[in-house]
Amino acid sequence: MRRAPSPHASDQWPRAAEGEGQARRCRKRPGRLLAPSRRRYQIMLFGKISWQLCGLKKLPWSNDSRYFWGWLNAVFNKVDYERIRDVGPNRAASEWLLRCGAMVRYHGQERWQQDYNNLPTGPLDKYKIQQIDATNSCIMNMGFDHMEGLQHVEKIRLCKCHYIEDDCLERLGQLENLQKSLLEMEIISCGNVTDRGIIALRHLRKLKYLLLRDLPGIRDKENLVQAFKTALPSLELKLDLK
Template sequence: MRLLSLAVQRAGLLQSCGSRRHFWGWLNAVFNKVDHERIKAVGPDRAAAEWLLRCGAKVRFQGFERWHHDYNGLPTGPLGRYKIQGIDATESCIMYRGFDHLDGLKYVEDIKLNKCICIEDACLERLSSIQNLQESVYMMEVISCGNVTDKGVIALHKLRNLEYLFLSDLPGIKDKETTVGRLKTALPRLDVVVDLD
């Protein structure tokens, strides 16, 4: 009887953990929802900054050294004045469904994806397909993103001005030499630093 009681308690605990996990997944999806009306109203840089900060990332605006991480502390002023130059998504919940926020950004030079549990190949493919980012991004880090494989990293070859790429702790990368070789062939100026062992 006691054993049955423990099993019932444990099942309730597991159900509770599953509900909690489901709740956070739902909340992350809400945070990543694209509001096209908001983008039209405040411009792509402001809307993207709001999305990134809402998801726990940081942004650096053109002409500023300081990283902004407080949603309520975003600078105000004339629309279009603040242009995103850097994105640090370390430990954030950004996911594929929110990447449409990046469409209108023209000045992003560096992107850090570090310990982003929702980042997967589709995210890197989407990011690489955005024409403005293909021209502006020259530095990128992808670290400890367990859902990224060779396919996602190879997609970064579309970032034509990419000069520096740091890859670390990516267990989904199975053929490091071929992946790096394909990137270097497509982007001869690219300096790839790999720490996957």
Template sequence: MMLFGKISWKFCSLKKLPWSYDSRPFWGWLNAVFNKYIMVDYECIRDVVPDRVASEWLLCCGAMVQSHGQDRWQKDYNHLPKSPLGKYKIQTIDATDSCIMNIGCDHLEGLQHLEKIQLSKCHYIEDSCLEKLGQFENLQKSILEMEITFCGNVTYKGIVALQHLRNLKQLLLHDLPGVKEKEKIVQVFETSLPSLNLKLDLK
């Protein structure tokens, strides 16, 4: 049984519609409401089914998840396996073109098996979200790879917060117009994560 009930994919897809610069405030408001609609149940995240809670939030926001031992990606909230709820452990998140934002990132706190996150064209991802990811103890242990590309609201402050992901092995940063301090980033990660494979193409 779904924790949040059946969701209309047509509603989930609203964020995919073409939008002009003038309509940006409206879509920002709508996506913020949508992130809040999937309420953060901290008891479920800590003690019950953290991977299920995170999967439902991510898929509702347009992201995809892949679980350990599974070849295929989960893309549709309504097609998530109904049981057992605690069986599937998220290994990879592909949030390309999704509407995830900081107010919903608490859903990721309980994940213990997440190894890779891809954030591409995530217009609502800001430094506060990356800082939050760097603070979650479970993610500090599990995350091995991250890709952050075409995210215009990310700056140096958010990138260097990832140094707290102490097992991070690969970090790809590409086309981030808000990040200018390439040399400083290299210095930070050379000191904090000397074994990190850091790839920068910041434009």
């Protein structure tokens, strides 16, 4: 007998979009999901987008797989505005971040969410992103529209994010929702970040802690320190730019 749908089904967090959740069937044994991995997720999702490859006469990544993964990472960062409208900014941003290999922690919860196929279900307004850990993720500027509408993000960690560049940080500094909520930020080993992107973070007026480590693109440390002292005098700025 089929179970009747919930009378409030439209107010529930759905599981992954159709086609993206099929990978939950791939398990080591019943009841146990595979360990989360961005590369594994990319392979699992490949079936959904493989039809796009059928019309290509020449594979541009045939001589270097980096072209392929760069293209695929761009697919993962593409913004689906209808999805944001249907499920809300927190759910849509969660899907984007986990799809790209990042993790999120929701307000009022201790556990980090890192398995895309195990995203929680429930009321749309229940799970609000409080922290983002994008270590080793493939998030890039074209996906940052997902950040709009997130009202409760207090901490963001960007570590070894090869696609993060100045435009991404400038975008973060311009978002009014983050200007009102973001308290801590860590940027570590992001080789494409320069002084221009870091200085743009001075607009995050609630920022209390900023860690900058292993950023070879930063050239004028003194000017950087002075800019933050002027804009955010109460900020704790930690620099390790060797």
